[in-house]
Amino acid sequence: MRVTSAAICGSDLHLYGVLGAYLRRGDVLGHEFMGIVEEVGSAVGDLRSGDGVVVPFNISCGHCYYCKRGLFAQCETTQNRDQGACASSSGTPASTGRSPAVRPSSSAFLTRTSARSNCRPTVKDERFSYLSDILPTAWQGVCYADVPPGGTLAVIGLGPVGQLAVRCARRQGVERVLGVDLVDERLAVAARHGDEVVDLREVDALHSAIEAVQRGGTVSISGVYGGATDPMSMMTLFDKGVTLRMGQCHVRRWTDELLSLVAAEDDVLACEDLATHRLPLADAAEAYAMFRDKRDGCKVVRQPGLG
Ligand SMILES: [Zn+2]
Numbered sequence: 001m002r003v004t005s006a007a008i009c010g011s012d013l014h015l016y017g018v019l020g021a022y023l024r025r026g027d028v029l030g031h032e033f034m035g036i037v038e039e040v041g042s043a044v045g046d047l048r049s050g051d052g053v054v055v056p057f058n059i060s061c062g063h064c065y066y067c068k069r070g071l072f073a074q075c076e077t078t079q080n081r082d083q084g085a086c087a088s089s090s091g092t093p094a095s096t097g098r099s100p101a102v103r104p105s106s107s108a109f110l111t112r113t114s115a116r117s118n119c120r121p122t123v124k125d126e127r128f129s130y131l132s133d134i135l136p137t138a139w140q141g142v143c144y145a146d147v148p149p150g151g152t153l154a155v156i157g158l159g160p161v162g163q164l165a166v167r168c169a170r171r172q173g174v175e176r177v178l179g180v181d182l183v184d185e186r187l188a189v190a191a192r193h194g195d196e197v198v199d200l201r202e203v204d205a206l207h208s209a210i211e212a213v214q215r216g217g218t219v220s221i222s223g224v225y226g227g228a229t230d231p232m233s234m235m236t237l238f239d240k241g242v243t244l245r246m247g248q249c250h251v252r253r254w255t256d257e258l259l260s261l262v263a264a265e266d267d268v269l270a271c272e273d274l275a276t277h278r279l280p281l282a283d284a285a286e287a288y289a290m291f292r293d294k295r296d297g298c299k300v301v302r303q304p305g306l307g
Pocket residue numbers: 009010011031032057133134
């Protein structure tokens with residue numbers, strides 16, 4: 001497959017920052033990419049050369065105990081047992097037992113989007129590229145929040161996933177959606193697609209969620225986490241009867257459902273109102289710095305022409 005575009009994810013920024021020490025020469029960053037099938041092996045039955053494909057960041061076999069249950073992030077075939085960790089992901093350092101430069105070789109890893117021989121990325125390609133991670137992550141996060149009829153969902157953090165979570169919540173019929181962040185530009189974008197925004201400066205998202213959630217409510221945690229967090233108030237969690245749901249996104253579990261929304265003529269999830277910068281690969285270093293610093297309210301930095 002020839003990669004035609006890729007996006008920088010918030011989790012790439014961990015490797016750009018504090019986890020950079022784990023990187024080794026030859027590691028290739030990035031796990032949100034799409035491209036064109038160049039050649040297919042004899043075991044690949046449903047793809048042809050020239051197909052446009054987007055690649056879920058989870059590397060999964062598609063047929064183990066967990067994959068059969070839609071839990072692709074826990075795939076038994078690619079689990080990192082020596083690390084006590086879940087399924088492998090693209091673009092994570094070899095030194096952590098994960099997979100650096102991913103070489104998709106099985107159709108189980110690919111989601112066909114459209115048959116195209118044109119390898120130039122288009123705005124519509126950009127929509128499909130979000131199926132690799134951030135859109136299914138947002139969708140799962142909203143599903144896991146299990147908002148009851150008449151309930152309210154507060155999305156804390158309005159980066160790319162948070163922005164899409166606001167829109168997914170509307171799509172899933174959540175009656176009241178609050179967007180919470182501390183970056184003016186991000187609040188402005190969320191205000192275009194949600195009901196209300198809340199400007200919350202200097203806040204610890206997880207603790208705020210536990211404090212804010214209604215008694216008997218659910219806190220849904222998306223993204224990627226490592227290490228430990230500050231002591232959590234078990235008294236509050238228990239007293240309020242809070243349900244906690246979390247975990248890496250099972251990308252492939254949601255992509256069939258989301259594909260039709262992404263492909264819809266009227267762009268129901270407003271995917272075209274997300275990317276703020278489109279840059280060539282040569283500017284990747286600057287793109288990482290820009291995304292880290294949230295300059296210009298930067299939400300997503302993409303790199304068309306990569307490859
Ligand atoms: Zn990502």
